[in-house]
Amino acid sequence: MTFQPPYRPSGRSVWLGKDLVRTDDWIVRLSPATLEEIDAAVSRLRRRNAYDTPVAREEFPLTTMADDLARMRHEIATGRGFFVFRGLDRGRYSDNELGLIFRGFGAHFGHELTQSAFGDRLGDIRDISDILVDRSKRRGYQSGGFQTAHTDPSGEVGIVAMLSLKMAMAGGESLIASAHTVHNMLLDWCPDLLGEFYQGFVLRRPEADAERMGRAALIGNVPSFCYENGWLNCDFQHGYMRRAAEHGDTTISPKQEAALGAFVAISNHPDVVLKMMLEPGDFQFINNRTILHGRAGFEDHAAKDQRRHLYRLWLNVPEWPRMPASQSTLVAADMARWDALAVQHRAATPAWAS
Numbered sequence: 001m002t003f004q005p006p007y008r009p010s011g012r013s014v015w016l017g018k019d020l021v022r023t024d025d026w027i028v029r030l031s032p033a034t035l036e037e038i039d040a041a042v043s044r045l046r047r048r049n050a051y052d053t054p055v056a057r058e059e060f061p062l063t064t065m066a067d068d069l070a071r072m073r074h075e076i077a078t079g080r081g082f083f084v085f086r087g088l089d090r091g092r093y094s095d096n097e098l099g100l101i102f103r104g105f106g107a108h109f110g111h112e113l114t115q116s117a118f119g120d121r122l123g124d125i126r127d128i129s130d131i132l133v134d135r136s137k138r139r140g141y142q143s144g145g146f147q148t149a150h151t152d153p154s155g156e157v158g159i160v161a162m163l164s165l166k167m168a169m170a171g172g173e174s175l176i177a178s179a180h181t182v183h184n185m186l187l188d189w190c191p192d193l194l195g196e197f198y199q200g201f202v203l204r205r206p207e208a209d210a211e212r213m214g215r216a217a218l219i220g221n222v223p224s225f226c227y228e229n230g231w232l233n234c235d236f237q238h239g240y241m242r243r244a245a246e247h248g249d250t251t252i253s254p255k256q257e258a259a260l261g262a263f264v265a266i267s268n269h270p271d272v273v274l275k276m277m278l279e280p281g282d283f284q285f286i287n288n289r290t291i292l293h294g295r296a297g298f299e300d301h302a303a304k305d306q307r308r309h310l311y312r313l314w315l316n317v318p319e320w321p322r323m324p325a326s327q328s329t330l331v332a333a334d335m336a337r338w339d340a341l342a343v344q345h346r347a348a349t350p351a352w353a354s
């Protein structure tokens with residue numbers, strides 16, 4: 001019998017990149033009044049190190065765009081699932097000031113989460129694989145190259161946000177795709193392959209992550225699509241699936257292989273993907289449960305301080321329904337352990353050596 005999913009998404013969350021690229025209503029241009037408000041907040045906060053203390057919502061009011069923010073929160077949750085902000089003058093602010101602005105915006109969308117055992121809430125996305133050669137000491141976002149469409153680890157992470165500080169010499173565009181569109185295309189063209197994603201794939205996290213989380217590397221079976229509490233949630237961590245197969249935790253069947261091939265082909269297809277260059281000062285908020293993200297390959301500058309560089313935030317949105325337990329691969333307890341490790345690390349590392 002042909003597979004039937006519990007729900008077929010429709011409406012704004014189902015979109016094609018080739019349609020959206022012809023419009024710009026997903027871009028929010030910051031108004032002169034908002035830019036003035038941002039300037040005032042920056043002059044109050046500028047002595048603060050952007051990597052340290054979070055910026056609270058009250059410290060970064062954004063009253064001039066309160067209505068817009070409410071609309072954007074709604075659009076990210078149940079609409080198209082993303083927004084791009086444009087209009088910050090990159091030349092006007094230092095990296096530290098942009099970090100403060102970004103964290104200030106983030107506070108209007110959710111609670112910041114720690115992104116690794118280094119306790120980073122303001123993450124640096126930059127290719128330093130030639131400097132930090134040991135793969136186990138590096139996170140995925142510290143490497144370069146093309147990234148296929150994926151979600152970040154599910155559980156607490158509701159929104160992934162990125163702010164561009166520096167662009168590569170060539171390429172490095174941001175690629176996003178609607179997971180709901182991918183779902184419906186699989187349903188229309190190969191429903192039985194869609195069924196494989198509801199059944200799930202065995203995942204294995206990197207050993208170094210597992211050790212720092214105090215958890216087993218083998219995560220177990222995780223559905224890529226799960227419909228619960230009125231939300232169709234997607235979790236697609238392809239690298240984790242392959243790692244499990246390489247370690248002998250599972251065998252990817254020919255049917256699963258065909259399903260993965262279809263998913264990768266659709267989610268990276270030029271008609272499906274919205275490709276955009278985040279210019280310095282631009283920032284993007286995306287729903288990590290309904291939007292897949294990746295990036296185009298790029299040619300980087302040689303000097304570290306000139307390389308492609310983005311800040312990243314992971315935000316939890318308490319008002320959203322909880323992520324299904326079957327898809328929660330990175331939970332609050334794991335992040336608390338990361339934070340505890342980061343505190344130990346800082347205590348053991350003299351400031352001059354960190």
Ligand SMILES: [Fe+2]
Nearest residue numbers: 150151152293
């Ligand atoms: Fe990612």
